[in-house]
Amino acid sequence: MRRLLREWQWRQQRPALAALELLVLDVDGVLTDGGLWFDPAGQLQKRFDVRDGLGIRLLQQAGLNLAFLSGGKGGATEVRARQLGIAHCLVGIKDKPVALAQLQQQLGVTSATTAFLGDDLNDLAVRQQVRLLLAPVDAARPLRRQADAVLHQRGGHGAVRELAERILQARGEWQSLHRHGWRDRND
Template identity: 75%
Template sequence: MSAPALPLAHPRRWSREWRWRRLRPALRQLALLVLDVDGVLTDGGLWLDPAGALQKRFDVRDGLGLKLLQRSGLELALLSGGQGGATEARARHLGIRHCLVGIRDKPAALRALQASLECPPEQTALVGDDLNDLAVRPVVGLLLAPADACRPLRHQADAVLQRRGGHGAVRELAERILQARGDWQALRRGGWRDRND
C-alpha cells in the first residue's frame, strides 16, 4: 500500500511566497524604508480622549523590527498625512530621524527626502495602506502593503504582507528584509540583547 499523498500548498500562498522570493534582491539593496503611519504602524483607528487629544496604538514587535533594521544600516522614515503628536513621539522613541507629518503631497515630500539622503528611487521602499500612498508609486522601487490595505493599493503593490497594519505587518517585513540581507539567522539563534520598544 502506498503512502498517502501530501497536500499541496495552497496556490495563493505559493504565489505570495514566490513573489517575495523574486523581491529578495531588491530587499537586499534597500537603503531607505518609508512607512505610512495610520493603517501601517497602527490599525488605522484614532482615539480621542475627553480633552480632544489624539492617541494611537503601536505594536511593540513592529518597534523591535524597526530597531533591527536600523542596526542593519537601513535608513527609516515616517511619512504621514496625519498629525497630532503621537507619531512624532513614536519616532523619537525609536530613534527615527525622519518623521514627516501633516504631508499633503507625499510624492513631493518623498522626493525631497531622497534628494537630501542621496538615495535613488530604486533603493527606496514604501509601505502604505490607502490611496494617498498609491500616489508615491512612481518615486519608489518597491511599494508594499499590509493585508488590510485598500484594494487598489493591494493590486498595484509589489507584494502584500500577511499581517494587518498595526498588528505585526512591519515586523513581518523587517524579518523578510533581514532574511534577504543574511542577518536573520544570527538573530534567530542568538536573540536580541537590547530593549524591546
C-alpha cells in the first residue's frame, strides 16, 4: 500500500519535476548513508554511491543547476563536489534557509522551480523556500510525512539516482538515455 501511495505522490509531482531549475541536495543521509568513518589519523571518510554521481551528471547535462547544502564539514564532500563539477558546494551551513535563499537569488531561481532532497529535521526548515521537498525512504519520519514525495531508495544507496531518473522521465529525456546510453560530453 505504501508503494502505491508513493507512486501516486510521484505522478502528482511530474509537472513540478519537469519545471525544475535548481535541485539542492543535503549530503549526510542523502548522498551518503549518514555514517561517519574516521581513519586512524582522525580524517573523516564518507562513502558516496557512484550511480548517484552519474545521476547528477545526467541532470547537469540536461541543464539543471545542482547544489550541495550541508551542515557538516570534513573535506570529503568538497572533494566529491569537485569530481562532479558541482559549483555550489555549501558546507558547514548552520542556517539552511538563509543559505538557500542566497543561492536562489544568486542563480535567479525562484522557490517555484527549486527542489530539495533531505533526510532529517534540519531539512524541514527549507520547506517554505522550495516547490518540492523530497526524502529518501530512510529519512526521519517527520520529514517523510511532510515531504511532497518519498523515494524508494535509501540515502547513499541510489536515492539521488532514482530522483534523477524521475526528473528526466518528467522532462521526456529518459527514454533516449534508457535506449541509447550516455556519453560524457565533457562540456
